[in-house]
Every structure is written in C-alpha cells, then in structure tokens.
Amino acid sequence: MSFDLRIKKRIGERSIDLTMSDSAGLVALTGPSGAGKTTVLNCIAGLMVPDDGHIAIGGRTLFDRASHTNLPPEARSCGYVFQDSRLFPHLTVVRNLAYGEALASSEDRWIDLMEVACLLEIADLLDRHPASLSGGETRRVAIGRALLAAPRFLLLDEPLASLDPARGEQVLQCVERIRDELGLPMLYVSHDAAEVARLTDRVVELPLAR
Ligand SMILES: Nc1ncnc2c1ncn2[C@@H]1O[C@H](COP(=O)(O)OP(=O)(O)OP(=O)(O)O)[C@@H](O)[C@H]1O
Numbered sequence: 001m002s003f004d005l006r007i008k009k010r011i012g013e014r015s016i017d018l019t020m021s022d023s024a025g026l027v028a029l030t031g032p033s034g035a036g037k038t039t040v041l042n043c044i045a046g047l048m049v050p051d052d053g054h055i056a057i058g059g060r061t062l063f064d065r066a067s068h069t070n071l072p073p074e075a076r077s078c079g080y081v082f083q084d085s086r087l088f089p090h091l092t093v094v095r096n097l098a099y100g101e102a103l104a105s106s107e108d109r110w111i112d113l114m115e116v117a118c119l120l121e122i123a124d125l126l127d128r129h130p131a132s133l134s135g136g137e138t139r140r141v142a143i144g145r146a147l148l149a150a151p152r153f154l155l156l157d158e159p160l161a162s163l164d165p166a167r168g169e170q171v172l173q174c175v176e177r178i179r180d181e182l183g184l185p186m187l188y189v190s191h192d193a194a195e196v197a198r199l200t201d202r203v204v205e206l207p208l209a210r
C-alpha cells in the first residue's frame with residue numbers, strides 16, 4: 001500500500017502544496033499550526049476538493065484533476081478519525097460502533113465488532129454513552145468506529161491532542177496495534193516529535209506557506 005499524493009489547495013490566506021510518495025505502513029504528517037494538515041486529510045477523504053494534483057492510495061486513484069477523477073467520500077474506503085472524535089452523543093458506544101459497521105458491505109468487512117472492542121480495549125464501555133467516557137476512551141471508540149467501516153487506510157488527526165500522558169499512552173498503544181497486528185496503512189497527523197518518532201521514521205513536514 002502506498003501513498004501517492006500531490007495536493008495543491010488555496011484555503012483562506014494559505015496555500016497548501018504537498019507532494020509525497022511513500023509505501024510505509026504509517027506515515028506521519030507534521031508541520032506548524034495552520035500549515036494545512038487537516039485540509040490535506042479532508043482532501044484525501046473527499047470532504048474537500050484540491051485545486052490541482054492527484055491522490056492515489058494503494059494504486060487506486062481517488063482524485064486526479066487531469067483526468068477529472070473525483071470519487072465521492074463513501075467510495076474512497078477511507079477511515080477518518082477526526083480531531084474531535086464526532087461520536088453520536090445520543091447513541092451508546094456499541095451503537096456508535098455498529099453505525100460504522102453498517103457503512104461496510106458484508107463482503108468488505110475484515111474485522112467484527114467484538115474483535116475491535118478487544119483490540120482497542122473498549123469491551124467494558126459498550127453500554128455507556130459518549131458523555132460518560134474519558135478523552136482517551138472517546139478516541140479509542142472513534143478509532144473503532146472507523147475500523148468497522150472496513151477502510152483500506154486510516155487518517156488520524158492528532159489522536160492524542162488534549163489527552164493526559166496516561167490516556168495518550170493507551171491511544172498510542174492502540175495505534176501501534178493497528179500498525180503491527182492489522183497492517184492497516186495510516187496517515188497520522190501530529191505536532192509532537194517524540195510521539196511521531198515512536199511510531200514511524202517516515203515523516204512528511206508540511207511547511208507554513210502563504
Ligand atoms: N473554511 C475556511 N476558510 C478560510 N480559511 C480556512 C478555512 N478552514 C481552514 N482555513 C485556514 O486554512 C489553514 C489550514 O488549516 P488546517 O486546519 O488545515 O491547518 P492545520 O495544519 O491542520 O492546523 P492545526 O495544526 O492548528 O490543526 C489555516 O490557516 C486555517 O485558518
């Protein structure tokens with residue numbers, strides 16, 4: 001699985017210009033605040049359209065300006081863990097997870113709900129509502145929901161942001177398990193050099209450009 005990206009996007013005052021080609025399982029995307037990291041993830045997920053460039057992952061073209069290719073988000077097989085998790089507050093954990101699972105057709109599914117619950121150590125939380133979860137538990141449920149939608153790759157936007165070290169460690173261990181046990185390709189956004197160094201030696205820096 002490889003990331004082959006060339007994304008040009010003008011947003012507000014900012015010009016984003018990223019070119020990367022990498023076949024590593026986990027690639028970190030770093031850079032100063034406002035450089036456009038979330039915008040890059042949004043373009044890959046199909047939530048924003050680049051002004052120019054191409055996005056191919058695992059040899060599958062998701063966007064290509066030259067050939068007018070622009071797959072809709074639901075056709076991209078992309079798991080996206082948002083910075084703010086975005087769990088449904090009115091649904092229990094198990095129903096949040098089931099929501100993700102229902103997005104995948106039965107033939108595309110490669111992991112089931114209890115496997116995800118064990119992998120991410122959230123089996124004890126299934127009957128709880130998001131409001132009662134800690135920050136780290138919330139992130140792990142959000143990762144679980146993304147995995148259950150049968151993605152071919154995962155986008156993680158600062159999954160440790162605003163977690164204390166102990167909660168952050170739990171989430172980090174889950175990411176390592178996904179990397180090592182599932183082998184799912186990931187693009188991992190983080191500001192934290194130590195966190196990135198622990199996860200991967202493949203680091204792409206997005207500069208702050210006008
Ligand atoms: N809807 C918008 N309209 C105008 N400017 C925007 C909009 N969304 C984002 N921006 C600007 O685009 C730039 C890139 O934002 P983005 O959130 O992608 O950066 P980031 O690198 O993820 O930042 P952070 O590390 O702080 O999360 C920022 O300067 C931001 O203010």
